[in-house]
Amino acid sequence: MVARVFIDGEAGTTGLQIRERLATRRDIELLSIPDHLRKDVSAKADILNSADAAILCLPDAAAKESVSLISNDTTRVIDASTAHRVADGWEYGFAEMDKSQSSRIASATRVANPGCWPQGVIAFVRPLIAAGLLPADYRLTVNGISGYSGGGKSMIEAYEKAGDKANVFLPYGLSFNHKHLPEMKRYSTLENEPLFVPAVGNYYKGMLTSVPLQLSTLDKVPTGAELHAAIADHFAVVPGGFVDVAPLADLERAGELSPQTHNGTNGMSLHVFANDARAQAVLIATYDNLGKGASGAAVQNLNLMLGVDETTSLAA
Numbered sequence: 531m532v533a534r535v536f537i538d539g540e541a542g543t544t545g546l547q548i549r550e551r552l553a554t555r556r557d558i559e560l561l562s563i564p565d566h567l568r569k570d571v572s573a574k575a576d577i578l579n580s581a582d583a584a585i586l587c588l589p590d591a592a593a594k595e596s597v598s599l600i601s602n603d604t605t606r607v608i609d610a611s612t613a614h615r616v617a618d619g620w621e622y623g624f625a626e627m628d629k630s631q632s633s634r635i636a637s638a639t640r641v642a643n644p645g646c647w648p649q650g651v652i653a654f655v656r657p658l659i660a661a662g663l664l665p666a667d668y669r670l671t672v673n674g675i676s677g678y679s680g681g682g683k684s685m686i687e688a689y690e691k692a693g694d695k696a697n698v699f700l701p702y703g704l705s706f707n708h709k710h711l712p713e714m715k716r717y718s719t720l721e722n723e724p725l726f727v728p729a730v731g732n733y734y735k736g737m738l739t740s741v742p743l744q745l746s747t748l749d750k751v752p753t754g755a756e757l758h759a760a761i762a763d764h765f766a767v768v769p770g771g772f773v774d775v776a777p778l779a780d781l782e783r784a785g786e787l788s789p790q791t792h793n794g795t796n797g798m799s800l801h802v803f804a805n806d807a808r809a810q811a812v813l814i815a816t817y818d819n820l821g822k823g824a825s826g827a828a829v830q831n832l833n834l835m836l837g838v839d840e841t842t843s844l845a846a
């Protein structure tokens with residue numbers, strides 16, 4: 531069966547990447563809206579209601595509007611925006627989050643694609659809390675760097691205009707109200723929102739999310755080996771998936787750590803570095819903000835919803 535898929539916002543950064551990933555698929559017919567009508571509510575309602583699946587690559591308000599235009603119970607939705615990530619009735623689209631998440635996504639009609647930053651945090655913290663190695667009330671800090679495509683068309687334009695004059699490393703979100711905090715908290719199963727200090731770099735895409743841990747503040751101090759084993763055990767039982775766990779404190783590979791390692795793919799690597807004598811550790815995830823952080827995850831979720839074998843279909 532050929533699935534009819536509409537990418538709402540196909541001219542944007544995320545939409546274009548999804549389109550590229552799906553363009554050669556014979557099991558998918560891409561529905562498109564003429565450019566001059568792409569924000570026309572009535573044209574949009576028609577196409578949304580005729581699609582088997584709609585992937586929303588829009589600002590939050592426009593994503594909410596598109597969902598409200600769907601009047602049937604057959605169009606399934608993947609929303610790449612922040613609008614529905616902690617909303618009732620929506621499944622969280624991080625398939626590797628736990629061992630049954632991919633089947634929950636497969637049967638869902640509404641899937642919220644995860645934010646790029648939260649995925650790196652959830653991948654580490656959820657398994658550590660489940661294993662009892664980190665308390666849910668731990669006061670987490672998170673930092674990292676993302677390519678400027680993470681900010682969409684407007685940030686891309688600004689960086690490309692500035693060229694070499696653009697800031698090479700710019701911390702942002704310094705009012706500590708980043709839109710990703712609610713989903714980080716909820717799906718990491720933390721009791722509090724982390725202190726999050728993201729940064730954007732002067733390169734196009736790829737990100738590195740870092741979670742430092744002051745283990746000495748814990749009642750029971752886990753070793754690096756215990757942290758690593760809990761994370762590796764978690765991903766060992768997740769079916770399929772695109773997350774790999776590097777060997778513990780692989781210092782030889784530390785010099786190769788790069789936010790751009792997974793560019794153009796849907797992969798994510800997780801690294802654990804620890805010094806047991808100092809009771810300190812840092813957890814570092816690398817992935818493509820436009821891959822696993824956005825378009826790759828959206829295609830992975832679409833494949834799950836369509837019942838397509840990810841390992842063969844996801845050239846994404």
Ligand SMILES: NC(=O)C1=CN([C@@H]2O[C@H](COP(=O)(O)OP(=O)(O)OC[C@H]3O[C@@H](n4cnc5c(N)ncnc54)[C@H](OP(=O)(O)O)[C@@H]3O)[C@@H](O)[C@H]2O)C=CC1
Nearest residue numbers: 539541542543544569587588592610611679680682683824
């Ligand atoms: N870039 C990234 O790394 C990631 C982005 N996301 C999310 O994906 C969504 C899209 O982001 P991104 O692709 O970066 O953003 P862009 O700004 O690159 O693209 C958004 C697109 O949506 C279009 N648009 C706006 N309003 C409407 C509307 N009412 N109907 C149809 N099209 C509309 C815009 O057109 P115009 O410019 O003409 O207004 C633009 O082409 C956002 O919610 C973002 O949070 C998710 C994960 C990662």
Ligand SMILES: CC(=O)N[C@@H](CCC(=O)OP(=O)(O)O)C(=O)O
Nearest residue numbers: 610612645646676680681730823
């Ligand atoms: C560099 C940069 O600005 N990144 C964006 C996140 C992009 C992303 O993946 O998140 P959404 O899906 O929520 O848009 C930010 O921090 O807001």
